[in-house]
Amino acid sequence: MKTPAELFNRLQRMMPAHIKPKFQNGEELLAWNQEQGRQRSEAIARENRAMKMQRILGRSGIRELHMNCSFDNYRVENEGQRKALEQARRYADEFDHSIASFVFSGRPGTGKNHLAAAIGNHLILRGKSVLIVTVADLMSIIKGTFSGDSDRTEEHLLHDFSTVDLLVIDEIGMQTESRYEKVIINQIVDRRSSSKRPTGMLTNLDHSNMVKLLGERVMDRMRLGQSLWVNFNWDSHRGRITGNEY
Ligand SMILES: Nc1ncnc2c1ncn2[C@@H]1O[C@H](COP(=O)(O)OP(=O)(O)OP(=O)(O)O)[C@@H](O)[C@H]1O
Structure with a gap:
């Protein structure tokens, strides 16, 4: 499995020269990924709570x-x-x-x-x-x-x-x-x-x-x-x- 730094380097090589990347290094990419994961799991927890209410009460x-x-x-x-x-x-x-x-x-x-x-x-x-x-x-x-x-x-x-x-x-x-x-x-x-x-x-x-x-x-x-x-x-x-x- 690739490390975030290797993945970032690979993405950078593939990127057209005029594109300015959102991340400057592997650590930033990792942090972004973790933040996305956290937001997604919060959203899932919210949906589960709403579904639970819907299930109990309609x-x-x-x-x-x-x-x-x-x-x-x-x-x-x-x-x-x-x-x-x-x-x-x-x-x-x-x-x-x-x-x-x-x-x-x-x-x-x-x-x-x-x-x-x-x-x-x-x-x-x-x-x-x-x-x-x-x-x-x-x-x-x-x-x-x-x-x-x-x-x-x-x-x-x-x-x-x-x-x-x-x-x-x-x-x-x-x-x-x-x-x-x-x-x-x-x-x-x-x-x-x-x-x-x-x-x-x-x-x-x-x-x-x-x-x-x-x-x-x-x-x-x-x-x-x-x-x-x-x-x-x-x-x-x-x-x-x-x-x-x-
Ligand atoms: N101090 C207040 N400021 C603004 N709106 C209020 C206030 N007090 C009550 N209301 C509004 O008046 C309406 C009746 O209030 P509420 O349903 O909270 O009363 P309640 O004490 O729970 O009554 P009940 O015992 O009959 O259920 C609601 O629409 C509520 O938003």
Whole structure:
């Protein structure tokens, strides 16, 4: 096999005199080649992550409605929003070095999904896999494996939900969760926390009702690391949405 220097010399001999080579020596050619390889494998990893989301959900990890949500377009009009924005931003910045989960709790329309999607969009741009899913969707995807037509088992899906870099479960407590739903949430949070993967939860419930609903065991796992509990206790923003925001 030729060394990069030999290959470069050979290319140089073949090159017409008026062509100015992009590389001046074998080392530069090798460095260029390695950089191309790195970019290609990053692109493949990105495609694999997108395919994984598509396979699990039939869509990308963040719903279309929230794809443009960012920290920059979250409007701050009170101290609570300022603090929530700052905490969400810090959470995203420190994600790589942390195992911390988060719970955004509060009234409808206060921006829980917006800030969770802003965290997700920030992480996706940095090559992470992120999935934001409602309890109802989570359960219907898992129950879809019961039909016998599916080539995926409940175990495959539990594995997928447990191995994305960040999983955010939305609408916890919207309906009276069945025992099976609680078992599934418990298993996912358990698997994720034991492999040091954080989980986000969005809910209208307060802490004591979350403990009542999901149990002490799950909520204790949600407290690993510098975990976040943010109360969204201001008025809904929905009345002000015109549809042309972002
Ligand atoms: N502070 C804000 N600045 C800009 N847009 C906001 C803000 N708060 C909420 N929104 C927008 O208002 C809409 C509703 O917010 P969002 O879906 O985040 O609420 P939520 O707290 O998750 O509500 P729910 O509990 O009903 O799911 C979204 O389109 C979101 O982008």
